Amino acid sequence: MTATIDASVVVKWFKENEEFSQESLELLRRIRDFEIKGVMNEWVILEVIRALTKCKYERSKIHEIQHIIESMFDIGALRKITVSEVLPQAAGIASELGLYAADSVHLATAIVSHSDTLWTEDSHLLSMKAKNFCRKFGIKLKSLDQISTPKS
16 A cells, blocks of 8 residues: 655644544554555655644754654655656646645645555545545545554
8 A cells, every 4th residue: 555645644743632643653653664655745844844833843853853754765664756746747736626735746746656545634635626536546535533543
């Protein structure tokens, strides 16, 4: 299974007391254990930094989180897609679906990487219009409430 992960999910890996944080951490475990082939575009790092900065995280902690994500790219737990690889597809998606640039890039990342799933907590991406669009590419848009966590 190949899964594209958007920033709304990645933030939950690091931000405490978030809804579906346990589910996001289960997804992270599956990626780290190479049970799922994780894919992200390079913009995710910027989105995570912005979200954590907005929540007043310490700069040193944000730098550490950036390093963790980059390390996951380096070891191959996550495949990094550059924005330039998906820009033409993302432009068409932005136009057709009326999505924001970052959301269009995440969706284009899923298409270009031949992902089975795009994990997101973004309501724009979870819209019926986006779900119908994704069906053409064999991609399921899923929110974290659809992941099962192991029982303690």
